[in-house]
Amino acid sequence: MRSVDKKITIFTICLMLFGLLAFPALSGAWSRMVPANFSELAQQAKSGVVNIQTVKTIKGGGRVFRHFFGSPFGNQPGIEDFFSPFRQMPRNRTESSLGSGFIIDKTGYIVTNNHVIKDADQIKVILHNDKEYDARIIGADSVTDLALIKIDAKDLKPLKFGSSKNAQVGSWVVAIGSPFGLEQTVTAGIVSAKGRIIGSGPYDDFIQTDASINPGNSGGPLLNMDGEVVGINTAIIKSGQGIGFAIPSDLATSVIDQLKDSKRVSRGWLGVSIQDVSKEMSEYYTLDPDEGVYVAKAYEDNPAYEAGIRQGDVIVSVEGVKISSSRDLTLTIANLRVGSKVDIGVIRQGKNKTFTVKLGERPDNSEDSQFGEELNSFDDLGFMFKSLNEDLAGQLGYPSSIKGLVVTQIDPGSQAAMSGVRTGDLLVEINHKKITRLSDYTRTMGKIEKGQTAHMLFRRGNSQIFVVRFEK
Template identity: 65%
Template structure:
């Protein structure tokens, strides 16, 4: 009998040693690795679409930069990337096709995708999971968040539902569905690797990072939680980092999509201040106990903050009931507020707390502090951008140099028949010094048609030359 008891004890001990040990603080509701994602995929697939676009490209599109040199030699990739938004001159016209993804949000054909998927498209085709094809129209788009809303003429579709990205936790399972490299209805799974990622793509960066496989063509597709709810819109990858993808959070996207649905455009609140995070030095200087809040570095004249009485040197730490701990907090909070809404701004001025009511305006299309760009070619055929220190450094000029950089040259124009090329710096017109776009446009207005105009250009650090034009 004793031997039997000893044998039973040995069996029990062996069993305990080989039983997985749960952490002391583990919760019973933790979802471990799902046995399968197949049911989720079956439910979600009818709501995911493939998007194909066609654009008419002047001059060869993307391939052009691989065959044509740069004005200063050196790093071609840097130069092309720097001038990509402004460079339109190409040797010949062609059609360019691109692929992307999207997902249905209503049974009558509204579809969400990325703005960069449908931007400048002349034709948009949507392919459903059953291979049915539709032509789509753009309802509205928002470049600042890279979101777009399109529509097809269809009924009885199977839309996906939005979930809360705020409630989604790092480490939880997610599924991405899309058309990577044109491979429709591709399903990949992973976890949320991080939240609140800032990539430097704009003022509203707040990305979900995931290791669910995302590749070119996934853009605009849904990132789903384990319940099949959309918690993100897949939008970006890091080319040098395999397995790292980024999605726009659903809580940010839904507000934008609602505005696009109702008014086809997005209006954001605007205070009119330039801000920065409070450093330890600023906190000590202003007598603030914690390094939280934002320092007002500039107040734009006649904008809402200026009219309400906010001053340079104020430290904003609360908007209505929301604590402001960083510049990003303030930017997102004000952007989420309605134009015309009055917000209560709590701040510290001269060591004392103060509350100021600010009636918000509409955010301008372009940051007031950004260098201005000509909306179109000038009368000679130049596309120009105002020089700043960052641009000067990248192009090899002294950082304090002034003038206008040639970013593009219109095909067939007077400018195209000269030796001027991209990257050259326009410094003077008829010995009149040019520092800004306004200087240039105002001077040209004063010149009578038919008169010869002399433009002084600089190339690199040493070469200076003059080009003459007849004012039309």
């Protein structure tokens, strides 16, 4: 027994020695992974974060009034028209909203979201020391939901931008803002994912984070552990607690610089209709997986066509950088300077070619673009769309007065393929909401949660109207 006890004692001593040696190392590694606290970072950054309060005028009572004080008989045909001459609509009323922002310049330039200050009659900025200033809008970009405003102040303490490219998934980040009007609220989390597409527009490229973001955080900074801005907090998922999205700093800085210099944003433009390369097309053109974008059409008198790019070409690179998807090409070209000359690598009939294209300006905000907006890759239902313009309406036999999205392609095997919808059909409504532009479509579909139903109203030709039910 004594020999056994001796062996146990020796084993116990060895185990204790191992613990003394190992656990400090493990403890040190863990302390390097998890910050002891965020107080120093919060203290350093708080002077650069602001609370934004806006006041806007809502005409005729607005949507809320119409919702609560509509016809007492519901939406019965003719009833609304009967009562409308006798209804006294209320006078214009004011509506207040809250948001956040951050200082980028000692002289008073402040970055926030476009939706925070859009249509505002009055914008008030409150600093961390409770000083208040009236702000004016320098410029805004609805496509990326960014805005630049300015206050008349001096010796402010701006925050510095970092590179969102260097913000790795899993790295610590801190959000500072005014959720629900609670100023200088600090929350911490990690970068959960990058490159998220949430259906807000053609330049979706969001950073996903689990740092708590709530209404009022919009426009506030997402900071790395060096106190640098790597994102602008912008959106949340209504049903997803703890999931927030931020505009990457690398995308934001180019937009903000243009707003500061010229009060507007211009983006590069090739003038092509494009689509992702399918597996079959990849085999046909002998391409690597996720390589290239197919040119469905190169429009005459536009940059790509004038440089020599034609329908059937597969764009594989821009300035030597690999292109793997339609979204990839759209973002790359949009971030290049209008008028700059870029080398576009293509594969034509199995041979590599390079064309030098002088970029034009993308007609993002043109309601009557000769091409119309296009959804150049299949959506979740299996559709590709193009907004109806005058030329397209004439080709398809639709009256020029009708607005909507034309189905240009349908993905085989998708919900769309099994629905009976054909190419050339015109989408005009989703769940009784009119759809005239791609932004209407992405916004409306983005509000429909997984498992819910989208009722789509289509028109075929001059007379046939039909409804198709899709489950998202």
